[in-house]
Amino acid sequence: MSMMAQIEQAMAQPFSRADAASAPPRLLAAMRHAVFPGGARIRPQLCLAVARACGNDAPELSQAAAVSIELMHCASLVHDDMPCFDDADTRRGLPTVHKQFGEPLALLAGDALIVMAFQTLAQAGVSHPQRLAALLLGLCEGTGAPDGIVAGQAWECEPRVHLGQYQRAKTGALFVTATCAGAQSAGADPAPWRRLGDCLGEAYQVADDIRDVMGADQLGKPTGQDAQHGRPSTAADLGLQGAVAYFRDLMASAVASVPTCPSRAALQQLVLMESERLLPQSACDQIERQQAALRRKAVA
Amino acid sequence: MSMMAQIEQAMAQPFSRADAASAPPRLLAAMRHAVFPGGARIRPQLCLAVARACGNDAPELSQAAAVSIELMHCASLVHDDMPCFDDADTRRGLPTVHKQFGEPLALLAGDALIVMAFQTLAQAGVSHPQRLAALLLGLCEGTGAPDGIVAGQAWECEPRVHLGQYQRAKTGALFVTATCAGAQSAGADPAPWRRLGDCLGEAYQVADDIRDVMGADQLGKPTGQDAQHGRPSTAADLGLQGAVAYFRDLMASAVASVPTCPSRAALQQLVLMESERLLPQSACDQIERQQAALRRKAVA
Numbered sequence: 001m002s003m004m005a006q007i008e009q010a011m012a013q014p015f016s017r018a019d020a021a022s023a024p025p026r027l028l029a030a031m032r033h034a035v036f037p038g039g040a041r042i043r044p045q046l047c048l049a050v051a052r053a054c055g056n057d058a059p060e061l062s063q064a065a066a067v068s069i070e071l072m073h074c075a076s077l078v079h080d081d082m083p084c085f086d087d088a089d090t091r092r093g094l095p096t097v098h099k100q101f102g103e104p105l106a107l108l109a110g111d112a113l114i115v116m117a118f119q120t121l122a123q124a125g126v127s128h129p130q131r132l133a134a135l136l137l138g139l140c141e142g143t144g145a146p147d148g149i150v151a152g153q154a155w156e157c158e159p160r161v162h163l164g165q166y167q168r169a170k171t172g173a174l175f176v177t178a179t180c181a182g183a184q185s186a187g188a189d190p191a192p193w194r195r196l197g198d199c200l201g202e203a204y205q206v207a208d209d210i211r212d213v214m215g216a217d218q219l220g221k222p223t224g225q226d227a228q229h230g231r232p233s234t235a236a237d238l239g240l241q242g243a244v245a246y247f248r249d250l251m252a253s254a255v256a257s258v259p260t261c262p263s264r265a266a267l268q269q270l271v272l273m274e275s276e277r278l279l280p281q282s283a284c285d286q287i288e289r290q291q292a293a294l295r296r297k298a299v300a
Numbered sequence: 301m302s303m304m305a306q307i308e309q310a311m312a313q314p315f316s317r318a319d320a321a322s323a324p325p326r327l328l329a330a331m332r333h334a335v336f337p338g339g340a341r342i343r344p345q346l347c348l349a350v351a352r353a354c355g356n357d358a359p360e361l362s363q364a365a366a367v368s369i370e371l372m373h374c375a376s377l378v379h380d381d382m383p384c385f386d387d388a389d390t391r392r393g394l395p396t397v398h399k400q401f402g403e404p405l406a407l408l409a410g411d412a413l414i415v416m417a418f419q420t421l422a423q424a425g426v427s428h429p430q431r432l433a434a435l436l437l438g439l440c441e442g443t444g445a446p447d448g449i450v451a452g453q454a455w456e457c458e459p460r461v462h463l464g465q466y467q468r469a470k471t472g473a474l475f476v477t478a479t480c481a482g483a484q485s486a487g488a489d490p491a492p493w494r495r496l497g498d499c500l501g502e503a504y505q506v507a508d509d510i511r512d513v514m515g516a517d518q519l520g521k522p523t524g525q526d527a528q529h530g531r532p533s534t535a536a537d538l539g540l541q542g543a544v545a546y547f548r549d550l551m552a553s554a555v556a557s558v559p560t561c562p563s564r565a566a567l568q569q570l571v572l573m574e575s576e577r578l579l580p581q582s583a584c585d586q587i588e589r590q591q592a593a594l595r596r597k598a599v600a
Contacts, residue, residue, distance in 0.1 A: 022465060023446030027454035031445065079411060084403035101457075103384035107407070108454045111379060114411065115444030118418045122436035129429035136422035136436070144415030145331065146323030154327035154408045157401075165322060 007044045010063045011035060011070060014120045018112075030101040030109035031116070034078045035071065039092055042274055043178040044070045046200070049270055050182025050193055053261040058131070062185035064124030065135055068117040069178050072139065075113035076149050076174075078106055085153070086225060114143075134184050142177030149174050156231055163232045164202075171208070172201025192259040199254035200271065206247045207278035209233040213240060214283070241291040244284050251275040307344045310363045311335060311370060314420045318412075330401040330409035331416070334378045335371065339392055342574055343478040344370045346500070349570055350482025350493055353561040358431070362485035364424030365435055368417040369478050372439065375413035376449050376474075378406055385453070386525060414443075434484050442477030449474050456531055463532045464502075471508070472501030492559040499554035500571065506547045507578035509533040513540060514583070541591040544584050551575040 001009075015035075019028055044066035051062035081088040081096040082103060088096050098106035121139060125132030145151045152170025155161045176197035180190035213235040215223040226233040235243045251271065258267045301309075315335075319328055344366035351362035381388040381396040382403060388396050398406035421439060425432030445451045452470025455461045476497035480490035513535040515523040526533040535543045551571065558567045 018445040020446040022451075022469075024451055024454040024458050026457055027445060027451060075411075079407055082407065084407060105454065105457050107379055107382065107384060108450050108457075110411070111375075111414065112445045112448075112450045112454075114414050115440050115448065115450065118436060119440035119444060122433050122440060125436075126433045129433060132432055132436075133422050133426040133429060136418060136425075136432075140415050140419035140422060144419060145318040145327060145412045146320035148412075148415065150408050150412045150415065151322075151324055151327060154324040154405065154412075157326055157405050157408075158324050169322075 003045055003048055004041065006063070007041050007048070007066065007070070008038065010044075010067050011038065011041075014067065014071070014116050018116065026101060026105055027108055027112060030097050030105040031112055033094075033100055034074045034097050034109055034113060037092065038070070038074075040274075040277060041070060042204075043073055043174060045270065046175065046197070047178040047182040047185075049263070049267050050179050050196075051186045052182075053259075053263045053267055054183050054186035054188035056186050058128055058185060058187070061124045061128050061131060061135075062182060064120050065139075065181040065185045066178075068121040068139060069142070069174060069181060071113050071117035071120065072143050072149075073174060075110045075117070076143075076153070078110040078113070080153060082106055085156070086229065088225075128185075131184060131187060134190075135181055138177050138180050138184060138190070142173040147173055156229070161232050163234065163237055166232050167202055167205040167234070168198070171205040172198055175201030175204065195257040196254055196271075199250050199257060200274070203247055203250035203254060203275070204278060206234045206243055206250065209235040210240065210243050210247065210279060210287075214287070239291075240287055244279070244287050247279055248284070303345055303348055304341065306363070307341050307348070307366065307370070308338065310344075310367050311338065311341075314367065314371070314416050318416065326401060326405055327408055327412060330397050330405040331412055333394075333400055334374045334397050334409055334413060337392065338370070338374075340574075340577060341370060342504075343373055343474060345570065346475065346497070347478040347482040347485075349563070349567050350479050350496075351486045352482075353559075353563045353567055354483050354486035354488035356486050358428055358485060358487070361424045361428050361431060361435075362482060364420050365439075365481040365485045366478075368421040368439060369442070369474060369481060371413050371417035371420065372443050372449075373474060375410045375417070376443075376453070378410040378413070380453060382406055385456070386529065388525075428485075431484060431487060434490075435481055438477050438480050438484060438490070442473040447473055456529070461532050463534065463537055466532050467502055467505040467534070468498070471505040472498055475501030475504065495557040496554055496571075499550050499557060500574070503547055503550035503554060503575070504578060506534045506543055506550065509535040510540065510543050510547065510579060510587075514587070539591075540587055544579070544587050547579055548584070 015032060047066040047069055048062055056062055077091060078097045080086055081091055082098050089099055097109055121135055142148050143150055147169050149170060152166060155166040176194055179193040179197035183190040183193045209226060212223050212226045238246060254271050255268050258264050315332060347366040347369055348362055356362055377391060378397045380386055381391055382398050389399055390396060397409055421435055442448050443450055447469050449470060452466060455466040476494055479493040479497035483490040483493045509526060512523050512526045538546060554571050555568050558564050
């Protein structure tokens with residue numbers, strides 16, 4: 001089975017458990033809408049790839065860790081899309097959860113997905129008690145205060161923001177959780193895997209900023225939102241060309257950071273594929289051509 | 301130290317950990333506002349009382365379990381107070397979190413408190429790996445789908461609701477978590493303690509419904525909300541006198557359910573005190589007198 005097929009199958013498991021006769025049906029439907037169909041599932045892919053690189057001696061645990069991280073990511077998208085934040089109408093080309101089910105169920109679906117993430121990890125942890133606490137703490141670190149994705153989102157409500165701190169928390173934190181959880185679920189030291197998560201997470205956010213300015217988003221999200229909401233943005237800070245150069249640096253660092261292991265080449269290939277998906281080489285070249293033309297025009 | 305003083309001190313600990321220099325200050329302030337000053341802290345009291353009844357051989361674990369349950373309760377209040385649900389202006393006599401900090405931070409503070417609850421449990425669980433998974437699963441059961449407090453709240457968004465199912469989930473579930481976690485954190489079987497949580501939780505919800513109708517709430521919450529929001533209510537279903545009788549039955553069952561243990565009398569005393577706090581005997585008597593007068597008037 002391909003890794004993506006394995007992830008989709010694994011993502012469905014907690015829903016079959018939650019779908020008891022006693023569950024409020026619309027809540028469950030809203031939760032499913034938030035999770036299926038999925039996006040690139042890059043965080044769980046990353047988690048599983050690192051677990052394999054570390055021997056993956058407890059595949060049910062690495063799978064649960066991967067699912068829990070993706071559930072947390074989906075929960076954050078539901079809440080970030082709500083009217084008090086992005087007020088987004090669409091996500092992955094479909095109506096956002098609050099557009100489809102209303103605000104109350106969007107709020108609750110996000111909450112229930114957070115709980116489901118921990119539940120998934122705890123259930124797999126019953127057979128691996130010695131690894132459970134560290135995995136949990138990693139998931140909490142990537143999501144809560146002071147430095148997780150919720151804290152990252154909360155920086156948008158502060159009068160002064162440090163761009164790097166904001167991006168590291170808003171996106172990077174859960175990527176670090178993903179790479180570290182891959183190692184931890186296989187009983188390995190997570191420390192050598194932090195940098196990969198860090199670089200990828202920041203690159204992901206930079207690519208998001210660039211696409212938001214370019215106005216050509218293929219992920220089914222509205223564009224021009226950063227300026228509209230006055231959000232910190234690398235593209236605004238460094239200019240479009242500077243942001244592209246920074247993105248390339250981050251991706252090169254991510255590739256270089258992969259520790260020596262039997263599947264190093266495969267992991268580096270995954271990173272390069274993700275780089276191309278996030279910001280295709282052709283788009284980077286186009287931006288550079290446009291910027292060069294602008295500079296020529298300014299000189300003339 | 302009294303149990304209440306111990307609880308307040310314990311509730312402050314996760315905040316000192318979260319309050320790193322890198323944390324967004326307004327998020328932390330909103331989280332604190334949601335938790336301090338506290339209400340009756342009945343769930344953590346219950347958890348600790350059961351832990352003591354079971355020998356409490358790992359006091360740092362029972363304390364963490366108690367704190368995690370109260371954090372989860374506080375998170376649910378923040379989200380339930382928001383405009384898309386109760387749209388409440390005050391809670392415990394102070395502005396609600398969204399009134400004080402705005403909707404975005406209220407949404408995120410609730411999310412971050414949920415994560416903090418799991419983090420608190422995981423941190424204490426590092427030294428008690430064999431008990432951690434069961435405690436986590438109990439916390440998830442009491443909060444998520446299909447039967448936890450989030451699911452309970454979600455029943456308000458369904459076209460048809462079973463009153464008992466709604467109340468068991470909306471309030472009862474976290475009381476069951478509290479009594480069971482007390483036992484589990486002391487390495488005891490939680491099964492004999494379920495009924496106590498069940499009865500108390502339902503009684504709590506019934507008392508809430510009665511106070512909402514009586515319009516004399518001392519907890520700093522607005523009244524008349526159930527009818528205004530079209531919510532299921534025992535008082536609407538059974539009438540005021542029927543609801544009072546039902547409350548008394550539930551409290552008697554709660555007292556009777558306390559398993560044989562050295563501190564049985566003390567635990568029963570706690571339940572009786574809580575009964576009096578929830579719905580004072582004098583208020584019950586007053587309701588019965590009023591209802592009797594109404595009946596006499598109707599006959600005459």
